[in-house]
Amino acid sequence: MATITQDKPTRSPIRIGRILLYLFLISTSLVMFYPLLFALVGGLSSQADYFRSTWFPTPSALYFDNWINFFAGRDLWQWVINTMIRVAWYIIVPATVAILCGYVFTRLKFRGRDLVFMFLLSSMMVPGIVYLLPTFIGFARFPGVGGNDIFGQGGSGFINTWPALLLPGLVNAFYIFLMRQVYQTIPRDYEEAARVDGANTIQILVRIYFPLLRSALIVLVIFQFVAVWNDYLNPLVFAGGNKEIAPIALGAQRFIKGTAIQLGRPDYPRMFAVATIVTLPIMALFIVLQRYFVQGVQGFGLKG
Amino acid sequence: MERTVALQSAPSSSRERFNLFYSRHRHTMEAWIILTPILIYYVIFYVAPVIANLFVSFIDWNGLQEAKWVGLANFEAFIRTPLYIQVLVNTLFFAITILLVSALLGFLVAMALNEKVKGLGIYRTMWYVPTLTSAAVTAQVANVFIAPGTGVISGIMKSLGQPELIWQINTDFARVFIIVFAIWRGVGSSMLLFLAGLQGISTEVIDAAKVDGASGWRLIRHIILPLLRPMTVFVLVTGLINGFQIFEPILLITNGQPGNTTNVMMTQIYKDAFQNQDFGMAATQATIMLLILLWASFLNLRLMGQSSTDEA
Incomplete structure (x- = not known):
């Protein structure tokens, strides 16, 4: 130059x-x-x-x-296993929910459809911190587990156990919205043809819609992977006292602090x-799947 | 009516009767079979916590002793206590500063990247990757840069013959560092969003404007910015919402120090809830945050609605 x-x-x-x-x-x-x-x-x-x-x-x-x-050392692999359990769970469940909801809100006619959709979507406006304390109290006072009596007193409930790391945040309104957008671009003919051939709803979802939703699902997988890999506040609050189940962001942060x-x-x-x-796995993911990242961020942008 | 129809076709077995009923009401049945478990979960984990949080805002409770209904006393305490007002002002200061710088810088870089540059993917990667790093891990490591005596910035100042910057006693330095860190981690998103918006503008529009003599600042001001308006609104509002929830950098770099000058709402809520056991005040602040961000969301919807009617 x-x-x-x-x-x-x-x-x-x-x-x-x-x-x-x-x-x-x-x-x-x-x-x-x-x-x-x-x-x-x-x-x-x-x-x-x-x-x-x-x-x-x-x-x-x-x-x-x-x-x-x-x-x-043992630390890294323990964190990776703990994190991958959460990654898999927080991909499979929200993806299933989004695929099903997309189907319900674009392919089915029933009374109250728009109302239910808006009801689910309204959670997008609530900042995460609002859920934190009530969910913590709900977990800590959950009756009958973690040393709690039937009134939820005496023990620590779900706090510092796996359920506290796997239960919250499974219905993600953003992905429901995204999936609905993609469904709207798919012609109805495929489904109608399959129904004439005698396919039932489950077969139609698995064989017809699942492959057609592929690129939206890749976006979901990428964003959930990054979000769960980097999730710090939830593990800190819900399971900060149990080193054995600490995911990677919390584990690594504490390791660095304690060096x-x-x-x-x-x-x-x-x-x-x-x-x-x-940090390397996330960077590798980005470099390999850059196209989908860009597509995903653009999807965040202006489709509403 | 259903009954008469069923009688006419006279299904022999209960299975056939079910099939008939199912085919007639397939839409409604499938919808509610799918939605019922989802809605139950949603009410428990998304709706109930919001109501519970609002309820806890009206009580005085440390989680152990009996809760006491105090009405609006927590909100009054929020307004009357200098600490909470300072924290709110700090949060606004950080959110707006980070937002404006990130949006401007993101826009500039997006404009540069939109000029059909070679190696677009490489620049885009270098700008976007910080966004994907763990805020907790990078914030924890960022301490290495500002550690007095042994840190990177300390070494650089020494090599330049300047007095050392000690963030624990230097509020400006602490604040600037938090802002720089947050911009470093966040600017990639606004860059990518603006780039998407710019790539969505057809080249014909730009070429036509150039033929008409528009160039440089005038092209940006009169053609590009109006066309980018929906994206700009989106970047600014989501940036404000994210900036308001800045947490890990504050907690792990300055922890609100020196003297609460870098303390923000998220860290104060965290401290009130899990260190001071003041559930009432924690919930009250979360409620106030919810109100502010709801306002921002409605503003977003209104501005977006406006820009789409403008186009129509």
């Missing part, structure tokens, strides 16, 4: 404009990426190398001990290594 500037410095204002454009894009993109690169390289530096550098870690040799130790001082200095390289490792 430098050669281009020397070639025609003044004759073509368009070219200068493009060079400025690229300079702007490259420099700002590097600023955006700087913290992530810093964490990547910082996590691959030894303590001594790390503290020798100022603006950016410049290790004399790549130091993999933090990565190896973390992969060899001890090494050789008289905080062990920053280890913190960076852990942060990088738990």
Whole structure:
């Protein structure tokens, strides 16, 4: 690019404009990426190398001990298993609900249809914090479990147990809305033809609609994966006291916070290594499925 | 009527009778078979908590002793206590600052990326990936940047021969860092949304405007911005709603310090509920937040409705 500037410095204002454009894009993109690169390289530096550098870690040799130790340890895999259980659950149930509701709200005629739809949609306007305390109290005082008597007193109910991490948030109004939009673009002929051939509703949902909803479902899978992988507040409040079931965002945050001082200095390289490792799967997901991410974010935008 | 029809066709077995009934009322039956469990769950986990939260706003309760009905006393305490007002003002300050900078920056980058640049995917990735990182993990690690003495910024200031910035006593630094962090994690979304909006504008419209002599700022002001209006409203309102709920960066970086100058509603609710055991005040703040964000949502619907009638 430098050669281009020397070639025609003044004759073509368009070219200068493009060079400025690229300079702007490259420099700002590097600023955006700087913290992530810093964490990547910082996590691959030894303590001594790390503290020798100022603006950016410049290790004399790549130091993999933090990565190896973390992969060899039990913590990471425990968090990954716990998180993947939630990821699978929070994909399968909301997806099923959205597929069924999309069918109900576009293919079936019944009294009160629009009313029920608006009723479900209204939850999109409520900020998550409103649910937090009542749900916590409901879990803590749930009768007959976790040492509670039939009046919900005495124990801790569902708090710090799996049900508290799996029960809330299963009906996602946004996905119902999204799925309904997609159903509206599918012609009814397929279903009618299948019904003439004697197919029942379950067969129609599984064999006809499920494949046609594929791209919307991929968007759902991606966004639920990211949301659950990064979910921090729910696990913190509902299960913060049980290390065994901690998902990755909570586990990693606490691990980083608890990283001890090494050789008289905080062990920053280890913190960076852990942060990088738990972020990589999401980055890989984005790079592979970038098209669907963009499609999904656009779907968030303006279809209403 | 159903009965007479059933008699006429005279189904012999109960199974046949069911089939007949089902085919006649398939829509209603299927709808309610599917909706009933979903609605029961929805009422328990989405409707009841909102009502319960509203109810707890009117009581004084620490979760252990007997709750006491206090009417509007919690709301009065909210207005009368300087801490809560300060927290509300802080929340507004963070939400609006982060929103405006992210929207402007996101728009600029989207405009640049819309110029048919080479390597669009790479720039888009670099801008969007921070949005996908865990707020908790990145916030926890962000402490490494501002740690006094050993942190990255501390080292940079030293190498520049500047006095050290210590966020624990420097409110401006603490606030700016939170804002920069939040913009870093959030600007990708507004960039992607604006880019989607820009790509939705047909090139013919732009070319026609260029033929008519519109360029630069005038093109943006009179052609692009009006066409982007629905997307802009969406970016601003969702940005406000998200900004209001800023939580992890505050909790894990400054924890509201120094002296509550970076404390926001979400962290104060969290502290009141789970550390101070003041369920009443926690619920009251959640109710106030609900009211503010409901207002924002209705504003969104109204502005969106307006822009769609404008187009029609």
